[in-house]
Amino acid sequence: MSPETAPDELSLPGVPRSTSADGHDLVFPDRAAYHDVVSAHREAGFEMLAALTAVDYLGHPGRPLPAGVVPERFELVVMLLSMAQVRRVRIRVQVPEDAAEVSSLWDLYRGAEAMEREAYDMYGISFVGHPDLTRILMPEDWEGHPLRKDFGVGRVPVQFKHAPGPR
Amino acid sequence: MTGPDTTSPFVKETFEGSQELASRHDTSPEELEREVGSVLRLPESHGVEVSDLDVERPDDETMIINMGPQHPSTHGVLRLMMELDGETVLRTKPVIGYLHTGMEKTAEELTYQQGSTNVTRMDYLSPLNNELVFSLATEKLLGVELPPRAIWIRMLLSELQRMSSHLMWLATNGMDVGSTTMMIFGFRERELVLGFFEKTTGLRMNHNFIRPGGTAADLPDGWEDDVEVILDNVTARLSDYDALLTGQPIFNERMEGVGSLSAEEAIALSATGPILRSTGVAWDLRRTMPYLAYEEVDFDVIIGTYGDNFDRYAIRINEIRESVRILWQVLDKMPSGDYRVQDKKVTPPPRARIDESMEALIHHFKIFTEGFKVPEGEVYVAIESPRGELGCYLVSNGSSKPFRMHIRAPSFVNLQSLPVMMHGGLVADAVATISSVDPVMGEVDR
Numbered sequence: 001m002s003p004e005t006a007p008d009e010l011s012l013p014g015v016p017r018s019t020s021a022d023g024h025d026l027v028f029p030d031r032a033a034y035h036d037v038v039s040a041h042r043e044a045g046f047e048m049l050a051a052l053t054a055v056d057y058l059g060h061p062g063r064p065l066p067a068g069v070v071p072e073r074f075e076l077v078v079m080l081l082s083m084a085q086v087r088r089v090r091i092r093v094q095v096p097e098d099a100a101e102v103s104s105l106w107d108l109y110r111g112a113e114a115m116e117r118e119a120y121d122m123y124g125i126s127f128v129g130h131p132d133l134t135r136i137l138m139p140e141d142w143e144g145h146p147l148r149k150d151f152g153v154g155r156v157p158v159q160f161k162h163a164p165g166p167r
Numbered sequence: 168m169t170g171p172d173t174t175s176p177f178v179k180e181t182f183e184g185s186q187e188l189a190s191r192h193d194t195s196p197e198e199l200e201r202e203v204g205s206v207l208r209l210p211e212s213h214g215v216e217v218s219d220l221d222v223e224r225p226d227d228e229t230m231i232i233n234m235g236p237q238h239p240s241t242h243g244v245l246r247l248m249m250e251l252d253g254e255t256v257l258r259t260k261p262v263i264g265y266l267h268t269g270m271e272k273t274a275e276e277l278t279y280q281q282g283s284t285n286v287t288r289m290d291y292l293s294p295l296n297n298e299l300v301f302s303l304a305t306e307k308l309l310g311v312e313l314p315p316r317a318i319w320i321r322m323l324l325s326e327l328q329r330m331s332s333h334l335m336w337l338a339t340n341g342m343d344v345g346s347t348t349m350m351i352f353g354f355r356e357r358e359l360v361l362g363f364f365e366k367t368t369g370l371r372m373n374h375n376f377i378r379p380g381g382t383a384a385d386l387p388d389g390w391e392d393d394v395e396v397i398l399d400n401v402t403a404r405l406s407d408y409d410a411l412l413t414g415q416p417i418f419n420e421r422m423e424g425v426g427s428l429s430a431e432e433a434i435a436l437s438a439t440g441p442i443l444r445s446t447g448v449a450w451d452l453r454r455t456m457p458y459l460a461y462e463e464v465d466f467d468v469i470i471g472t473y474g475d476n477f478d479r480y481a482i483r484i485n486e487i488r489e490s491v492r493i494l495w496q497v498l499d500k501m502p503s504g505d506y507r508v509q510d511k512k513v514t515p516p517p518r519a520r521i522d523e524s525m526e527a528l529i530h531h532f533k534i535f536t537e538g539f540k541v542p543e544g545e546v547y548v549a550i551e552s553p554r555g556e557l558g559c560y561l562v563s564n565g566s567s568k569p570f571r572m573h574i575r576a577p578s579f580v581n582l583q584s585l586p587v588m589m590h591g592g593l594v595a596d597a598v599a600t601i602s603s604v605d606p607v608m609g610e611v612d613r
Contacts (some may be wrong), residue, residue, distance in 0.1 A: 022307050048437055060564045079547055083455070109435060111580060114583050137263065137612060138264060146272055147271060
C-alpha cells in the first residue's frame, strides 16, 4: 500500500471523526458501520490490529464525544496501526447494554481472536462471526464478566481469633 | 444423584462451552474445519478444506496430549493442547488464564500514585518497562513535561532491563535446548544488572521506581562505574555465548528452520517484537515511533530473514549488543538536573522539606492519601518492551484513580502465533519454539 493513501482521504460519509489529545485519529462509527469502517482502514494500509479492548462507562456517562455520537454503556476501542505510514488510528464504537453485540474482526485480522475473546470474557460483549467465542482468562464456568463496573471486587473476610465460623 | 442440588441457577446461562478439543469421531466436518482453520488459529494458507479432511480416520492414529500447565519448559503456567500424528504436531491450542489475578480490575481501585506497583507485577522479567508505559500514559493525560535527566534515567533503566530480560531469555532458551552452561551464564550476567537495580531502586524486581512524574529517586553515587563494569563484562561474555551457541552445530540443528513464520502471518496475527523482526519487518517502536530520547541515540534495528527460532535467537543476542551501544551513549549524555517534575501537585516534596514547610507537609499528605487528580480523557501509549509492543490504554474520569486501565501485553498477543510456528514441526522442537516466543505468563494472564 502506498504511503500516499492517507486515511484523511478515506471516504467514510456520516462517520464522526476527531483527534485525541495524544495526536491519534479517532473514528466513531456506529455498530452497523463498524466492520466496514475497519475494513476500509485495512484497505487504506492499516495492516495491523494493535489492540482491541472495551470500556464500561457505567457511572461516567458524560464523556466528551463528537456531535452525532450517542453515548452507550460500553465502548469498544480498536487500535489500528499502519507500519507503512507510521501512524495509528483509534476506532471507538458505542455498544448498548441490552444488545451487547458487534461483528467480529476475525475475518479481517486473525490476531483479533484472543483479543476479542478477552473483551468477551471481561465485558460480555459478543462478537458475531468469531470462530471460538469462549472465555479465555476466567474459568469457563465463571458467572458474570469481571471488568464490568457493577461486578463487585470481592473480598475475603479477615479471620480473627474468635470470629464466628464460615457462613 | 444424592444430596442437595448445588448447581447455581445461573450456570446454564453463563456456561460458555468446554475448552477441550473433542475427539475427531465426535466432531462434524464443519466443526472440524472450524477447529483446524481457526480455533487453533492457523491462517488461511494452512487452512484445510472439508473434503481434504480424513474424517473417517481412527482416533488412535492421532493423539491429543496436554503439555502443561505444570510442564517446566512452558515458562510458567502455559498449557498447550497438541494434536500429534506420531511425532508431528498438527494442531495446537494454547490454554491460558491460570495466572489471571484481575490486575486491570485492581488498577481501577488504586490511585495513579499506587498504580505503578500494580503494573510492575505483570511482566516480571521487565518490570521497569511496565512502570514506564503506565507513567508515560499518566503523564500524557496530565500534560506534564519531564526534566531531561528523568528521561535519560528512564532510558538507562529501560535498556538495562532489556539486557537483563534478553539474558534471562538466553538462559532459559539454553536450558530448553539442553545447554545448561548457557543457563548458568545467562543468570550470572543477569545478576550483574539485578545488583545494579537493587542498589538503585532497593529491589531486584517489582521496583516501583519509574513513577508518574519522573523516578522515585536519583541514581546512586558512582552509578557510572557500576554501569561501565556491567557493560564491559557483558560485552566480553557475549563472545563466549557466540562460541558456546551461535556457531555450534548441535544448537544450529535445533534452531535453524524450526518454528518458522512468514511476515504476512506475523502481521496478520498482530505479532510484534523479536517475532515480527525475525520475519524481516524492521518495526521497532524505539525507531519508528520514538519515545523518551531514542531519537538522540544511535542504534540499529536487528532483523532476521527466515522467521525461525535461530533468527529470534540472533535478534535477541544482537539486541543486547545494541543496548550496550545505547548505554555507552547514555553514560556520555546523561544530563544533570531534576529527576522528577517540580509540580507539587504530582510529585511528593523531598523528605527534608516536610520538616520545615507546612505546605510541603500538606502536599505530601494529600498525595499519599488521596493521590493527584488527572484530567478527563483517554490515551494510548505504546513502547517497545523486550517482548514487543507494550501498550497502555488509560481512561480518566477526572478523579485520582484510573477509570479503566488496559495493558496491551505483547506476550498475550504473541502467543497466537505459536500454533502457526508449531504446525508440522516435531514435538521435540515444540519446547524450543515455545521458548523462542518468550512468553511471560504474568503478562499473558494479568
